[in-house]
Structures are given as C-alpha cells and as structure tokens.
Amino acid sequence: MKVINRWVVEVTVGEADGRTYAEAELHDDIGNHLVGSGKAVLNPADEDVPEIGDEIAVARALTDLGRRLLDTAAMDIESISHERVRLSG
Numbered sequence: 001m002k003v004i005n006r007w008v009v010e011v012t013v014g015e016a017d018g019r020t021y022a023e024a025e026l027h028d029d030i031g032n033h034l035v036g037s038g039k040a041v042l043n044p045a046d047e048d049v050p051e052i053g054d055e056i057a058v059a060r061a062l063t064d065l066g067r068r069l070l071d072t073a074a075m076d077i078e079s080i081s082h083e084r085v086r087l088s089g
Contacts, residue, residue, distance in 0.1 A: 005029050011061065013054050018042040020053035022061040026069065034072065036065025 007028045014021050020040045027033055038060025040053040066089055074085040 022057035024061040
C-alpha cells in the first residue's frame, strides 16, 4: 500500500520601519508543529523594494525551519539508536 503524508508550510510576512519579518510554520498530518523565523533589514543606501525584503526574510525563515526539522530528526534518531547524531543540510 502506498502511504502519502501531507505536510503544510504556512508563511507569514510582515513589515515595519524598514524591517521585514517572516515566519514559516510546518504542520504535519499527525499534529507536529515547527516554526522558523527570518528577517531582512533595509540598508538606508538601497532602494526600497518590498518584494526583495520579503524574499530574503522568507528564505531565512525557511532555512531556519529546515535546520529545526533536521534537529528534530536527529533527536528522533538518537532516541532510537541511543547514539549522538548530527545531521547537516
């Protein structure tokens, strides 16, 4: 039998005072929940292009979420193997 799991990542982006913030929330179909965050700060010498700030903040939030997911997987492996595990991305 083929098994299909559904994981959903919801990304929220906000901006205030030249700073863009993003949160990436992962929800899986068994109730697990992880959150990654990221931010971008407008350099005063640069042109204000909101889309670029969004892209940077979201990329950083997704990267943070990925690191947190790898840490969670490492802890799960350690709980089974009783050995120290370090996963790199």
